Amino acid sequence: xxxxxxLCDILVDEAQLEQFALVAKDSAxxxxxxxxxxxxxxxxxxxxxAPFTLFPSPIPKSIYEQAKLLQRDFxxxxxxxxxxxxxxEQALASIIKVDHFIARLFEIYRKTLQKGISSPxxxxxxxxxYMFLCGEEGVTSLKQIEFNTISxxxxxxxxxxxAVHRHILKVAGIHNxxxxxxxxxxxxxxxxxxxxxxxxxxxxxxxxRRRFEDISKRGHLDEEKRLFIDGQEVGLVxxxxxxxxxxxxxxxxxxxxxxxxxxxxxxxxxxxxxxxxKKVQQELARPGVLEHFFPGDPEAVSRIRSVFAGLYSLDLxxxxxxxxxxxxxxxDQFVLKPQREGGGNNIYGDDICHVLSKVEQSLERTAFILxxxxxxxxxxxxxxxRGTLLKIQPCINELGMFxxxxxxxxxxxxxxxxxxxxxxxxxxxxxxxLMAGVAALDSPxxx
Numbered sequence: 012x013x014x015x016x017x018l019c020d021i022l023v024d025e026a027q028l029e030q031f032a033l034v035a036k037d038s039a040x041x042x043x044x045x046x047x048x049x050x051x052x053x054x055x056x057x058x059x060x061a062p063f064t065l066f067p068s069p070i071p072k073s074i075y076e077q078a079k080l081l082q083r084d085f086x087x088x089x090x091x092x093x094x095x096x097x098x099x100e101q102a103l104a105s106i107i108k109v110d111h112f113i114a115r116l117f118e119i120y121r122k123t124l125q126k127g128i129s130s131p132x133x134x135x136x137x138x139x140x141y142m143f144l145c146g147e148e149g150v151t152s153l154k155q156i157e158f159n160t161i162s163x164x165x166x167x168x169x170x171x172x173x174a175v176h177r178h179i180l181k182v183a184g185i186h187n188x189x190x191x192x193x194x195x196x197x198x199x200x201x202x203x204x205x206x207x208x209x210x211x212x213x214x215x216x217x218x219x220r221r222r223f224e225d226i227s228k229r230g231h232l233d234e235e236k237r238l239f240i241d242g243q244e245v246g247l248v249x250x251x252x253x254x255x256x257x258x259x260x261x262x263x264x265x266x267x268x269x270x271x272x273x274x275x276x277x278x279x280x281x282x283x284x285x286x287x288x289k290k291v292q293q294e295l296a297r298p299g300v301l302e303h304f305f306p307g308d309p310e311a312v313s314r315i316r317s318v319f320a321g322l323y324s325l326d327l328x329x330x331x332x333x334x335x336x337x338x339x340x341x342x343d344q345f346v347l348k349p350q351r352e353g354g355g356n357n358i359y360g361d362d363i364c365h366v367l368s369k370v371e372q373s374l375e376r377t378a379f380i381l382x383x384x385x386x387x388x389x390x391x392x393x394x395x396x397r398g399t400l401l402k403i404q405p406c407i408n409e410l411g412m413f414x415x416x417x418x419x420x421x422x423x424x425x426x427x428x429x430x431x432x433x434x435x436x437x438x439x440x441x442x443x444x445l446m447a448g449v450a451a452l453d454s455p456x457x458x
Contacts, residue, residue, distance in 0.1 A: 093282035160287030195430025223263035321383030354444035
């Protein structure tokens with residue numbers, strides 16, 4: 012209550028608010044909370060502060076601890092999915108008929124299985140994203156939005172936010188507020204180092220950045236399926252790219268297949284990439300599916316299922332027709348999701364009816380899933396973003412929980428929670444993440 016009272020006093024004093032914003036921006040530069048600008052995205056010399064909230068946001072401690080506990084379950088679940096080709100084939104059967112991009116990814120997966128998995132080491136850097144459903148009588152519950160398995164971003168910036176918020180609170184004279192450390196970048200990097208060492212490499216890890224085009228032109232496999240690029244052996248491939256169809260030309264698919272069939276550790280491998288597709292997440296919500304992956308562990312099944320929002324298939328048939336009817340009847344209660352990553356792809360409100368009306372009698376509707384829309388309780392805060400006016404606004408939070416796992420053969424050698432990423436946006440915005448210019452970095456203040 013003391014924090015809330017002090018914050019309310021600050022938020023009504025515009026002059027004081029402006030002063031704290033200047034302090035906060037300076038602190039962001041001092042602590043490395045920085046990113047390249049939209050105008051000069053490839054320049055290492057033009058930087059600005061990353062968007063962030065002026066103050067940390069209150070998050071129920073019980074909700075945070077629940078999400079933290081769940082992360083090891085989701086790590087295991089993703090790893091189990093990557094090993095279950097029958098499940099992936101069944102889950103994606105309808106999607107690959109209408110989504111050329113997913114079909115190409117699945118073709119890579121199938122060819123890799125046919126040749127035989129060349130690497131006994133798998134690694135996962137994943138993030139499970141949640142919102143806080145405000146239910147009856149103000150009771151808050153945790154609901155999963157999605158889990159991400161490829162190019163999981165935000166760990167580096169998220170590690171810097173606590174120091175910035177601690178400094179702001181100190182200057183504001185707000186004490187006895189515990190802002191947790193968030194050492195996710197070290198844990199994420201540690202998982203990569205572990206997989207690298209299991210490959211047989213030693214010493215510091217040299218890092219090279221290459222495009223698919225470079226792999227296609229200058230990469231090759233030797234007789235032992237070791238991957239070489241520009242004469243250097245590659246022990247681990249981290250995909251920062253490759254999750255959107257516009258990121259590929261035809262020869263890039265050959266490069267992807269080469270890397271997947273190599274002995275190099277892939278982060279993620281093609282099976283884990285497919286595990287993160289929205290359709291797979293919808294299929295996991297079906298009765299009996301979690302029990303298939305966690306036989307004899309009803310506690311894990313219960314923990315995971317408790318955070319599922321309503322997830323509905325739009326496949327042709329009675330089940331899909333019922334979901335379609337629900338969407339047309341009350342579109343504001345749902346989110347229509349295509350099979351794409353990167354943020355900004357979801358469809359809301361009347362746009363749902365507009366999109367579905369074009370495909371309701373077509374197989375094309377199976378390219379989407381329908382999800383219950385989560386309605387959190389807004390909190391007041393200020394978002395600091397270059398080029399925008401400082402103002403108090405109602406905000407909603409999205410909590411991402413990082414997880415890491417490493418498997419060597421049949422042994423799971425690492426399975427850990429790896430920190431958090433709290434993103435906050437104006438409650439008027441439906442969709443869009445940090446890089447889309449909508450969300451801002453934040454710190455959870457546990458209450």
